[in-house]
Amino acid sequence: MQQTQSYIEANRQRFLDELFDLIRIPSVSTNPDHDKDLQRAAEFVQDCLKAAGADKVEICPTNRHPIVYAEKIIDPKLPTVLVYGHYDVQPADPIELWDAPPFEPTLKDGKIFARGACDDKGQMFMHIKAFEAMMATGELPCNVKFMIEGEEEIGSENLPQFIRENSEKLKADIVLISDTSMIANDIPSITVGLRGIAYVQVEVTGPDRDLHSGSYGGGVVNPINALCQMIAKLKDDKNRITIPGFYDKVVELSAEERAAMAKVPFDLEAYKADLGIEDVAGEEGYTTLERVSVRPTLDVNGIWGGYTGEGAKTIIASKAYAKISMRLVPNQESEEIIRLFSNYFTSLAPKGVKVKIDYYHGGEPVVIPTDLAAYKAAELAMSQTFGKKPIPQRSGGSIPIVQLFKSVLGVNSVLMGFGLDSDAIHSPNENFGLFNYYKGIETIPYFYKNFAELSK
Amino acid sequence: MQQTQSYIEANRQRFLDELFDLIRIPSVSTNPDHDKDLQRAAEFVQDCLKAAGADKVEICPTNRHPIVYAEKIIDPKLPTVLVYGHYDVQPADPIELWDAPPFEPTLKDGKIFARGACDDKGQMFMHIKAFEAMMATGELPCNVKFMIEGEEEIGSENLPQFIRENSEKLKADIVLISDTSMIANDIPSITVGLRGIAYVQVEVTGPDRDLHSGSYGGGVVNPINALCQMIAKLKDDKNRITIPGFYDKVVELSAEERAAMAKVPFDLEAYKADLGIEDVAGEEGYTTLERVSVRPTLDVNGIWGGYTGEGAKTIIASKAYAKISMRLVPNQESEEIIRLFSNYFTSLAPKGVKVKIDYYHGGEPVVIPTDLAAYKAAELAMSQTFGKKPIPQRSGGSIPIVQLFKSVLGVNSVLMGFGLDSDAIHSPNENFGLFNYYKGIETIPYFYKNFAELSK
Numbered sequence: 001m002q003q004t005q006s007y008i009e010a011n012r013q014r015f016l017d018e019l020f021d022l023i024r025i026p027s028v029s030t031n032p033d034h035d036k037d038l039q040r041a042a043e044f045v046q047d048c049l050k051a052a053g054a055d056k057v058e059i060c061p062t063n064r065h066p067i068v069y070a071e072k073i074i075d076p077k078l079p080t081v082l083v084y085g086h087y088d089v090q091p092a093d094p095i096e097l098w099d100a101p102p103f104e105p106t107l108k109d110g111k112i113f114a115r116g117a118c119d120d121k122g123q124m125f126m127h128i129k130a131f132e133a134m135m136a137t138g139e140l141p142c143n144v145k146f147m148i149e150g151e152e153e154i155g156s157e158n159l160p161q162f163i164r165e166n167s168e169k170l171k172a173d174i175v176l177i178s179d180t181s182m183i184a185n186d187i188p189s190i191t192v193g194l195r196g197i198a199y200v201q202v203e204v205t206g207p208d209r210d211l212h213s214g215s216y217g218g219g220v221v222n223p224i225n226a227l228c229q230m231i232a233k234l235k236d237d238k239n240r241i242t243i244p245g246f247y248d249k250v251v252e253l254s255a256e257e258r259a260a261m262a263k264v265p266f267d268l269e270a271y272k273a274d275l276g277i278e279d280v281a282g283e284e285g286y287t288t289l290e291r292v293s294v295r296p297t298l299d300v301n302g303i304w305g306g307y308t309g310e311g312a313k314t315i316i317a318s319k320a321y322a323k324i325s326m327r328l329v330p331n332q333e334s335e336e337i338i339r340l341f342s343n344y345f346t347s348l349a350p351k352g353v354k355v356k357i358d359y360y361h362g363g364e365p366v367v368i369p370t371d372l373a374a375y376k377a378a379e380l381a382m383s384q385t386f387g388k389k390p391i392p393q394r395s396g397g398s399i400p401i402v403q404l405f406k407s408v409l410g411v412n413s414v415l416m417g418f419g420l421d422s423d424a425i426h427s428p429n430e431n432f433g434l435f436n437y438y439k440g441i442e443t444i445p446y447f448y449k450n451f452a453e454l455s456k
Numbered sequence: 457m458q459q460t461q462s463y464i465e466a467n468r469q470r471f472l473d474e475l476f477d478l479i480r481i482p483s484v485s486t487n488p489d490h491d492k493d494l495q496r497a498a499e500f501v502q503d504c505l506k507a508a509g510a511d512k513v514e515i516c517p518t519n520r521h522p523i524v525y526a527e528k529i530i531d532p533k534l535p536t537v538l539v540y541g542h543y544d545v546q547p548a549d550p551i552e553l554w555d556a557p558p559f560e561p562t563l564k565d566g567k568i569f570a571r572g573a574c575d576d577k578g579q580m581f582m583h584i585k586a587f588e589a590m591m592a593t594g595e596l597p598c599n600v601k602f603m604i605e606g607e608e609e610i611g612s613e614n615l616p617q618f619i620r621e622n623s624e625k626l627k628a629d630i631v632l633i634s635d636t637s638m639i640a641n642d643i644p645s646i647t648v649g650l651r652g653i654a655y656v657q658v659e660v661t662g663p664d665r666d667l668h669s670g671s672y673g674g675g676v677v678n679p680i681n682a683l684c685q686m687i688a689k690l691k692d693d694k695n696r697i698t699i700p701g702f703y704d705k706v707v708e709l710s711a712e713e714r715a716a717m718a719k720v721p722f723d724l725e726a727y728k729a730d731l732g733i734e735d736v737a738g739e740e741g742y743t744t745l746e747r748v749s750v751r752p753t754l755d756v757n758g759i760w761g762g763y764t765g766e767g768a769k770t771i772i773a774s775k776a777y778a779k780i781s782m783r784l785v786p787n788q789e790s791e792e793i794i795r796l797f798s799n800y801f802t803s804l805a806p807k808g809v810k811v812k813i814d815y816y817h818g819g820e821p822v823v824i825p826t827d828l829a830a831y832k833a834a835e836l837a838m839s840q841t842f843g844k845k846p847i848p849q850r851s852g853g854s855i856p857i858v859q860l861f862k863s864v865l866g867v868n869s870v871l872m873g874f875g876l877d878s879d880a881i882h883s884p885n886e887n888f889g890l891f892n893y894y895k896g897i898e899t900i901p902y903f904y905k906n907f908a909e910l911s912k
Binding site: 030031032090091093094097153154155181195197199201206207208209210211212213214215216217218219220221222224225227228229231232233235275276277278279280281282283288291292295296297298299300301302303304305306307308309310311312313314315316317320321322323325327350351352353354360361395396397398421424425426427428429 | 486487488546547549550553609610611637651653655662663664665666667668669670671672673674675676677678680681683684685687688689691731732733734735736737738739744747748751752753754755756757758759760761762763764765766767768769770771772773776777778779781783806807808809810816817851852853854877880881882883884885
């Protein structure tokens with residue numbers, strides 16, 4: 001892999017410039033105003049894969065945003081790696097909290113600041129550049145397929161159908177994904193567990209129009225007050241979720257697993273200081289690391305209703321809304337959780353309001369075995385470039401695709417991510433360290449090499 | 457008053473056209489973008505008063521929106537009526553729920569649809585036109601002063617200072633205000649009680665930035681969930697407000713007063729049908745009419761935080777906000793209630809969030825004696841034009857100015873309003889019946905005549 005590494009070294013600036021070009025395309029998948037940008041981003045990815053030497057490069061249309069596919073089969077007898085990533089990004093709101101324009105990448109303190117810098121344009125692009133380097137130097141040691149989608153941030157709506165319809169084409173020995181983070185730059189880790197997700201929007205309707213709060217106040221149910229009461233009832237005073245049946249299928253960690261987690265380096269004071277909070281909080285009886293990775297959650301992601309402008313307006317709103325998501329752990333199932341939530345939430349509504357629940361998206365929790373050849377290949381690759389053996393770690397995020405690959409294609413995934421929790425993904429001032437971007441590009445070829453050797 | 461009535465009859469169309477011109481000025485006092493419109497509305501009122509024959513017409517600047525003053529002193533020995541009204545209006549949001557543009561008055565089903573059609577441009581303008589009619593016919597029977605402000609919808613911030621500094625100029629025997637409603641067009645009523653108000657905005661801050669709800673969910677206090685829990689705790693399961701001390705000064709109605717209120721015509725089924733709600737709700741042990749008029753309330757008027765756009769965004773917001781108002785009844789005091797609220801609300805915050813409370817405006821509750829000459833003059837005037845004696849009624853709304861006049865000038869008010877609860881003031885499709893507009897203009901001169909005679 002020496003030539004590959006030299007090639008990477010020689011092309012550092014260009015690899016960064018190209019990533020910047022990709023970032024400049026505001027491919028916000030949730031917003032229909034950006035549909036053309038999604039198409040442009042897909043074309044950009046396509047062009048890069050073609051230029052790197054991939055075959056059968058194509059933009060596959062879906063009902064919404066297209067999927068870019070490409071492959072390089074050097075020998076059918078060699079193992080095949082399927083690289084998954086996504087070119088879509090989260091919205092940039094609240095835009096006023098960014099220090100620089102979100103879609104104009106800015107270098108500061110050795111980091112790239114921009115929406116998508118890490119999630120997932122930066123991490124996905126590492127794979128394209130690593131592939132380019134191996135191709136340019138003739139050092140690609142196994143077959144590779146790319147599937148880069150544009151709907152990850154909106155629940156990968158059309159991916160299941162695509163995978164089912166293309167299961168032969170997508171056949172692979174392992175899926176390789178960089179869309180997670182490490183503990184720290186000097187504490188490399190590999191994600192071996194992901195939470196699932198169930199995301200809903202609720203609408204509470206009271207009177208059929210906004211009312212004057214003087215004339216009607218006290219006499220009718222105020223939908224905002226009602227929504228607040230209903231949300232408050234979703235957790236008890238031990239921060240346990242009160243939805244009947246919610247925890248029924250949750251697999252409790254063994255004492256050994258908890259002991260192993262407790263050994264993961266974690267500085268609570270630094271964590272609080274980083275977030276600017278006086279204290280952490282969460283489900284009673286669990287550590288912070290457990291709460292954010294192996295325990296299920298319920299969070300309101302957005303709420304709105306009534307007058308939200310400048311000054312005072314004395315109304316009782318007709319409607320109040322909230323976006324609510326639950327993170328799920330093995331063996332919770334998103335559809336069942338949505339059903340349990342919907343039944344319970346509706347039952348909390350006082351007489352005098354109506355409740356409507358829209359189901360946005362769901363994804364299943366997953367745990368990845370650490371005895372796979374591919375996991376060992378990743379472990380060894382990171383040891384080679386970081387000089388330290390990475391720690392297996394369960395993450396709180398959700399990548400529904402992982403469970404999908406397992407169930408539809410029967411293929412496991414390796415989650416070799418190079419981001420950090422401090423990258424502020426989904427937040428203003430998202431960033432990705434130059435160290436991390438280049439370390440990713442350098443590590444990936446070793447993974448291929450190790451995987452080819454361990455698969456023999 | 458016969459000539460006055462003939463004059464009104466002869467000028468019906470012009471009186472409506474002029475009101476339309478006033479309504480077309482979008483004088484939304486809470487929004488600084490409309491400051492020029494407030495000035496234009498003040499000038500419009502000034503011009504109308506001048507044209508009607510008032511003296512000393514002037515636009516008095518304040519720290520924000522000006523006050524229009526005018527007077528006609530025909531004989532210092534005659535009683536003086538001080539007419540109070542306001543030319544500012546509530547915002548038109550949510551604008552998409554209007555059937556026609558809010559600042560382009562539309563006639564439909566015998567009603568004027570527009571923001572301010574009733575509150576208070578329509579009702580205030582009745583006084584200017586009645587004055588014009590009495591002046592034109594030489595039938596003005598007492599002295600009159602006008603004080604028309606532009607900050608009523610934002611808490612009359614600068615009015616107290618103006619009244620204190622102009623107490624000599626404003627000297628009067630009664631304040632006459634049309635900014636309230638009647639029970640129905642065939643059940644005239646006069647408002648003899650108003651609730652006070654205490655309005656705050658609360659801000660709950662958790663982490664210093666928006667966080668990814670996968671990486672952090674379950675480990676930190678979510679400010680939106682926290683805000684909902686805090687709001688939910690402000691009322692108990694009997695819909696009693698839980699703020700310690702909140703009810704301490706509330707004067708309970710006597711059995712006689714409750715019996716009198718129970719006789720006021722009120723059709724609960726029609727009320728529910730009008731609002732499109734399955735059931736009413738409110739403080740246990742009180743009727744709907746009591747709940748909306750003689751009992752204090754707490755309503756969230758607006759709430760917002762996190763992602764509120766299209767689709768799903770998986771964040772934990774840094775901040776969540778709510779606008780909360782309390783309606784007060786005798787003898788609650790707005791400043792004390794704000795203090796009690798602030799202490800209690802802050803105490804409800806879980807560790808891990810910070811709370812900031814902004815005090816918007818307050819007004820004191822008031823009860824008006826029905827044995828005043830001016831009350832009897834109004835009662836008789838409405839009997840003369842409606843053919844029915846009006847019912848004294850306590851209203852749920854707030855007109856802080858009433859208590860201010862009493863305390864600073866020592867003058868009582870008569871609240872002779874001609875609106876209806878169904879006028880949708882502060883809401884989309886605000887409207888004012890042509891019947892009500894003209895009935896107001898016709899009734900006001902009788903009030904002057906009766907008041908002059910009863911004051912002899």
